[in-house]
Amino acid sequence: MSDSTARRAELRRRTKETDIECALTLDGSGAADVRTGIGFLDHMLTALARHGGLDLKLHCTGDLEVDDHHTAEDCALTLGMALDAALGDRAGLRRFGDAHVPLDEALARAVWDLSGRPYAVIDLGLRREALGGLACENVGHFFRSLAVASRSCLHVDVLRGENDHHRAEAAFKATAVALRAAIAHVGGGVPSTKGVL
Ligand SMILES: [Mn+2]
Numbered sequence: 001m002s003d004s005t006a007r008r009a010e011l012r013r014r015t016k017e018t019d020i021e022c023a024l025t026l027d028g029s030g031a032a033d034v035r036t037g038i039g040f041l042d043h044m045l046t047a048l049a050r051h052g053g054l055d056l057k058l059h060c061t062g063d064l065e066v067d068d069h070h071t072a073e074d075c076a077l078t079l080g081m082a083l084d085a086a087l088g089d090r091a092g093l094r095r096f097g098d099a100h101v102p103l104d105e106a107l108a109r110a111v112w113d114l115s116g117r118p119y120a121v122i123d124l125g126l127r128r129e130a131l132g133g134l135a136c137e138n139v140g141h142f143f144r145s146l147a148v149a150s151r152s153c154l155h156v157d158v159l160r161g162e163n164d165h166h167r168a169e170a171a172f173k174a175t176a177v178a179l180r181a182a183i184a185h186v187g188g189g190v191p192s193t194k195g196v197l
Contacts, residue, residue, distance in 0.1 A: 007185075009085035013078045017070035018062040024082040026183050028055030036060040036075050038068055040132030041142075044172040045075070051101075051176035064133075072138040073145050080149025087150075087183065090114060090197040091190045097182030101174035106161025108170035112182040113153040116197035120147035121155045124171055128164045139168050143175065 007026040014020070032049035034042045037060060049056035058079060062071030087093065098111040122143045126136035147154035156175055161167040190197055 018074040023057040025055035076145035083150040099177035103170040106166035108174040110174035110178040118148040120144040
């Protein structure tokens, strides 16, 4: 379902908890069509698409009558699977990307290695219970699930900031800008001394 020329992937992931449709274009215009049922998550994923230069469609119908956990986690897993598929054999990628992004008083740093090995270190320091309909614990969980499903190593740290909305939004924007750098097509085969990612 992925097209390595267009660097695009489309998939549907259905469980008893969520039903998600996702279309992702890596070399996009930042156009987002995101409807997860969680307003704050829509806001964050719209920012991720915009600042990552991605075209992203993500529609989720989830069991929000339970809580926001399954929806947040499964949206991240589906997006990660789409990213993995769109990257194909990962040949010609820059592979590494990092960014610092401020939002007023908040400052976030994100570092990607599209290594093929899933690993995440996430330190957001959020203090509120929730942001809109998204539990703060699920913000970190989102990044970890995204890293695992996309077979990437991702470090996200919010270095400072008083306002948790700012801290979370800066984290998503930094993740987006760093991802845009990492997915850049620079040519030269698979960027690994092992020859495979
Ligand atoms: Mn905002």
